[in-house]
Amino acid sequence: MLLPDSVQNLVNALSRLPGVGPKTASRLAFYLLRAPEDISNDLAQALLRIKTDTTLCQVCYNITSAGNTACEICANASRDQRMICVVEEPLDVLALERTGSFTGVYHVLHGALSPIEGIGPDQLRIRELVLRVRAGGVQEIILATNPSMEGDYTAAYLRQQLQAAGVRMTRLARGLPVGGDLEYADQSTLLRALSGRQEMD
Amino acid sequence: MLLPDSVQNLVNALSRLPGVGPKTASRLAFYLLRAPEDISNDLAQALLRIKTDTTLCQVCYNITSAGNTACEICANASRDQRMICVVEEPLDVLALERTGSFTGVYHVLHGALSPIEGIGPDQLRIRELVLRVRAGGVQEIILATNPSMEGDYTAAYLRQQLQAAGVRMTRLARGLPVGGDLEYADQSTLLRALSGRQEMD
Numbered sequence: 001m002l003l004p005d006s007v008q009n010l011v012n013a014l015s016r017l018p019g020v021g022p023k024t025a026s027r028l029a030f031y032l033l034r035a036p037e038d039i040s041n042d043l044a045q046a047l048l049r050i051k052t053d054t055t056l057c058q059v060c061y062n063i064t065s066a067g068n069t070a071c072e073i074c075a076n077a078s079r080d081q082r083m084i085c086v087v088e089e090p091l092d093v094l095a096l097e098r099t100g101s102f103t104g105v106y107h108v109l110h111g112a113l114s115p116i117e118g119i120g121p122d123q124l125r126i127r128e129l130v131l132r133v134r135a136g137g138v139q140e141i142i143l144a145t146n147p148s149m150e151g152d153y154t155a156a157y158l159r160q161q162l163q164a165a166g167v168r169m170t171r172l173a174r175g176l177p178v179g180g181d182l183e184y185a186d187q188s189t190l191l192r193a194l195s196g197r198q199e200m201d
Numbered sequence: 202m203l204l205p206d207s208v209q210n211l212v213n214a215l216s217r218l219p220g221v222g223p224k225t226a227s228r229l230a231f232y233l234l235r236a237p238e239d240i241s242n243d244l245a246q247a248l249l250r251i252k253t254d255t256t257l258c259q260v261c262y263n264i265t266s267a268g269n270t271a272c273e274i275c276a277n278a279s280r281d282q283r284m285i286c287v288v289e290e291p292l293d294v295l296a297l298e299r300t301g302s303f304t305g306v307y308h309v310l311h312g313a314l315s316p317i318e319g320i321g322p323d324q325l326r327i328r329e330l331v332l333r334v335r336a337g338g339v340q341e342i343i344l345a346t347n348p349s350m351e352g353d354y355t356a357a358y359l360r361q362q363l364q365a366a367g368v369r370m371t372r373l374a375r376g377l378p379v380g381g382d383l384e385y386a387d388q389s390t391l392l393r394a395l396s397g398r399q400e401m402d
Contacts, residue, residue, distance in 0.1 A: 002273060002298055004266040006254035010247040016240055018232050024220070030292050031219050032251055033264060034311070040248040043214040046207070047245035050230070051238050053207035063234060065205040072203060091231050097203055110235070 007033065059132070061108045061125045063090045073097075073105055080104045082139040086129060086158065088112050088146055096144065104142075107132065112150035113157055124154075126161065133165045140168040147174055208234065260333070262309045262326045264291045274298075274306055281305045283340040287330060287359065289313050289347055297345065305343075308333065313351035314358055325355075327362065334366045341369045348375055 003011065007029055014025035032040045057064045057071035064071035073079055073093075083104030087093055093106050109124045121127070133141065143158055145151035159169050174192035176185055185193070204212065208230055215226035233241045258265045258272035265272035274280055274294075284305030288294055294307050310325040322328070334342065344359055346352035360370050375393035377386055386394070 002295060004255050004264060006247070006250045006266070007264060010244075010251050013240075013244040013247040016244075017229055019225070019228075026292060026295070027220075028218055029251070030264075030290065032248065033255065033291075037252050039214075039217055040251055043211075043217075044245040044248035046211040046214040047233065047241040047248070049207045050211050050233055050241055054205050054234065063205060063208060063231075065207065089231065090234075091227060094203060094227070 056108075060106045061110065061128060062093050062106060078103075082137060083142070084129075084132070084138055084140070085142040085144050087144045088151065088154070092144065104140075109145070109154065112145055112148075112154040114150045114153075121157065121161075126158065129158070130161055133162055133167060138165070138167050140170065143169060143171050147172070257309075261307045262311065262329060263294050263307055279304075283338060284343070285330075285333070285339055285341070286343040286345050288345050289352065289355070293345065293347075305341075310346070310355070313346055313349075313355040315351045315354075322358065327359065330359070331362055334363055334368060339366070339368050341371060344370060344372050348373070 003026075010029045010032065011022070011025045014020055014028050015022055017025075020028070053066050054063050055066045055068065056062070057074055058069045059074040060071060062071045062073065068075075080103050084107050085096060085102060085104055086107045086109060087096070088109050088111060090108055093108065096102050096106075107125065107129050109126065109129070111119055111124050113119060113121065113124065132138070141158075141162060143155040145154045145158075155171055162169065173196060174189065175196055176182060176189065176193045182190070204227075211230045211233065212223070212226045215221055215229050216223055218226075221229070254267050255264050256267045256269065257263070258275055259270045260275040261272060263272045263274065269276075281304050285308050286297060286303060286305055287308045287310060288297070289310050289312060291309055294309065297303050297307075308326070308330050310327065310330070312320055312325050314320060314322065314325065333339070342359075342363060344356040346355045346359075356372055363370065374397060375390065376397055377383060377390065377394045383391070
């Protein structure tokens with residue numbers, strides 16, 4: 001090939017990232033070649049530390065710094081431990097925290113049930129959630145898995161698993177996204193927006 | 202912040218890449234957190250080697266493996282050294298090589314003249330090109346800088362600098378891109394396509 005081995009290696013390594021095709025990978029590689037050395041070095045150091053310096057919170061299974069047994073949210077006494085919001089991914093926690101309006105705690109499943117992809121209950125942190133709820137003190141579980149087929153299926157499965165605990169279980173509202181355009185809303189979103197319509201106040 | 206430091210560092214380092222915003226950066230970081238360790242390690246190693254293992258070809262200034270004085274193309278005896286194709290970036294060499302139809306050699310400027318961005322002739326490999334042409338043996342120079350304002354300006358500047366050498370100078374053809382749609386072509390492309398129209402054969 002015309003590329004020097006070290007550049008080709010970088011292109012290959014970058015191509016393995018999600019959403020990065022061969023063209024983007026070579027554009028990034030040539031950018032890094034020309035950019036100040038600390039840009040590639042900082043990235044390399046951050047990559048090398050990412051696995052060793054992080055761990056999972058032993059309460060909610062969100063990502064936290066290595067050495068912590070509980071993450072910042074679980075360790076925060078002002079958070080309402082009686083309300084657990086169940087999400088698929090750590091990024092979902094960030095998205096919900098950005099709203100600034102949820103005062104409870106989380107539980108990160110690390111995925112959703114997907115028979116097609118062969119992801120069953122054992123691959124997710126479902127057993128841990130059941131044990132956590134059984135331990136008591138929980139008043140509400142918000143099943144905030146994605147509004148997708150897998151997310152809905154996972155929420156239904158969780159409801160069935162947690163029913164015996166007698167805890168209130170809710171699901172995030174479906175409807176038109178704020179700033180969206182009714183004209184472009186898909187049929188099922190519009191159907192949910194209609195059936196879930198609310199009184200004007 | 203809610204993210205562990207090591208994750209935040211990775212997000213920051215990824216955000217410095219062109220075309221990677223904060224959202225893409227955190228998506229990539231969380232992907233790397235979950236992915237097998239060798240994906241992040243391979244990328245880190247490739248990043249660390251990119252600067253030390255590459256150098257510029259001392260003939261055409263394309264990227265080549267460290268230790269080489271000439272790149273594969275310049276060192277290839279079957280390439281026609283009498284025809285020099287002048288491009289802005291190493292990626293342009295790859296694009297032209299992919300056509301498989303250019304048998305000459307290259308000269309990489311590493312940018313284009315841009316008075317707005319303060320890029321003058323001294324920041325580019327222009328002096329090296331002039332010396333190379335003056336050394337003799339060159340029959341044609343293809344000014345393959347981008348069909349943009351900066352590229353055109355650079356080509357015009359190079360023509361002026363190289364005029365004394367008495368070498369044929371050409372520019373890549375402008376016109377409708379293959380597979381493109383006449384309806385969507387911009388005015389200046391259409392104008393160039395009209396004025397550069399060719400006999401059907």
